[in-house]
Amino acid sequence: MGHIQDFTADSAWEAHWGYFSRQIPCTKDAGTCAYLDAVYHGHDVTMLYSFILWAVIVGILFLWALGGRLVRLDSPMQRQSALYRLARTIQSAVRRYLLPEAWPGVFGHTTRLQVLVFLVLLGYLFVFTLVGITYQTWTTPISGSSQHNIRSGLGPWADRIGVLAFALTPLSILLASRESLLSLITGIPYHHFTFLHRWLGYIIYAQAALHTIGWTVVEGKLYQPQPAHWNSFVAQPYIIWGIVAMILLTFLVLHSTKRGIQLTGYECFRKAHYMVAMVYVGACWAHWSKLYCWMLASLGVWGLDRGARLVRIVVLHHLNLPAPTPSSWGGLHIPEAAMQLHPNPVDGDVLRLDFHHNHDPWHIGQHFFLVFPALSLLQAHPLTPCSVPDTHPTGQQHTYIIRARKGLTRELAVSAASAAPGTPKPAGETTHMTRAGPTTPVLLCGPYGQAIEDRSGASLPGNLLCIAGGTGITFVLPPILHRITALSPASDSLIELIWMIRRKNDMHWIAPELEILQRVASTTAKTLRVRIFVTREAAPAPAEDSASEDAKTPCCGGSVRDPGWTVEFPLPQESSALTSARHPDLHAHVASFLERVVQGPTRVLASGPPGVISALRTAVARHNQPGKVWRGEARGDVELVVDDRVVW
Structure with a gap:
């Protein structure tokens, strides 16, 4: 709105969060002043709606965490109570009606509960994208010209969806975090939020596209004279950064499709996705720095996630006593995993890894991310231990079953085969003989995920x-x-x-x-x-x-x-x-x-x-x-x- 108002006039200025300050009183024509009233009112309402959105999210998480602490139904006496039966009845009803999959052709293999949460969020955004906008058109004169500008609610509406896209960006990154604050609060494993992360990304893309289209129509069609006005508009740095952000967001969406991942491979997709995402956040900041708070929060969530992963690795490999025969790399105690290769040229080779590592026991059902530094330090694979955690004096027993497909797991199978003297490569083998002997160093990060069994065995489900x-x-x-x-x-x-x-x-x-x-x-x-x-x-x-x-x-x-x-x-x-x-x-x-x-x-x-x-x-x-x-x-x-x- 800076080009509409006369910033050289000796007037007072009214501050508005996330937007240009407004000149008061308005010194323009009546139509322009009415339009400015609509713009600033719409923006203030937009900021209110975005804060309400986050207030609702935080409130739900608070109540979830509070309820999880207050309702403890583990003792035998509680299991006979009416409260216990009520809680189990509600859970049973939710499973009966919301556990089956909903529209798998659209949403994939996703439960009705996940789809319902997404539709509730979509409904909120749809309603609050439309309400509070002044749907009116003003024809205003252009000084020194016979032409006129057409001002309408399209501009405030485009601003509305742009602000909501900014406000949703930290939530999208939070839903994709492995070191998930959402998991810590709700107890739901981080990977269960992937569906919402993916579809929220589609929402943000649609909002950004509509925001771009809306202002393209306003600046390229409704404002005059053309093409002079459009040329001066797109030459501004904040518009250039907006175009860059839109290009990056388009890449993120297209690259995250199944076809996009197949063309580049999952590891390339994963690394490119989070790196390009952070460049996109920076481009958004440069595009509209007045709302940097949402981008700062996004960078903070991403940085905490990466930092927490590094801390986990150090804790697992440096602060614990070494296993009986550990490797040492950079001051870290790295266990050596014994590899057993089960060749199968038809269905794919399978590896069994066994090793000990001294750390606190995990919960049954949780998984670790494994890095094989002898092959690559940049790839981590999520694997569930096939062993039971205990308090063994030589450390926890880790057993993993890995199917060798492409990429690093195939390299691991090849290294297991080549380390056994006189044995052929796994891809060309026709026998089913199991070999043991070769080892490989393993870096662990975790544990992650949900506990599906009580450690003590005192409250095992029936x-x-x-x-x-x-x-x-x-x-x-x-x-x-x-x-x-x-x-x-x-x-x-x-x-x-x-x-x-x-x-x-x-x-x-x-x-x-x-x-x-x-x-x-x-x-x-x-x-x-x-x-x-x-x-x-x-x-x-x-x-x-x-x-x-x-x-x-x-x-x-x-x-x-x-x-x-x-x-x-x-x-x-x-x-x-x-x-x-x-x-x-x-x-x-x-x-x-x-x-x-x-x-x-x-x-x-x-x-x-x-x-x-x-x-x-x-x-x-x-x-x-x-x-x-x-x-x-x-x-x-x-x-x-x-x-x-x-x-x-």
């Missing part, structure tokens, strides 16, 4: 159904191993594992852990069941005592017959460890498990392909029955916990 596909076994195996040691033999709690693998030799990945499960299942058949579905390989041919032999050594080989089969232990009633099967009917398995439930709620843990997770969300939602939960019946209270750390 029943546990674990469903995993392939390397997703790393998410569901630790809670099973934890429970079979924490629960008493007389417990009525049920534990069942359903693991879908492509080849029988995939069981070699976790051979030591399977032996433990098989041993426990043989003595507690009522409590623990394990069903392994082999989906792309034929079953061993019938042979004398084949069933008992398979039950004793579930990782053995054999000849083949019909494709699609399962390995079960303990032995089913028909005394056969091998039964015909392909991909399991997850709906049927959930229903079958719930039929055996005697008491207590049921928790379903899942990690696998999107199709598996989608089916389980529908199945679990269907079996949640709030009425039964309120009456104290166990079978209507089913919770689903998903390992969905696929970010894009």
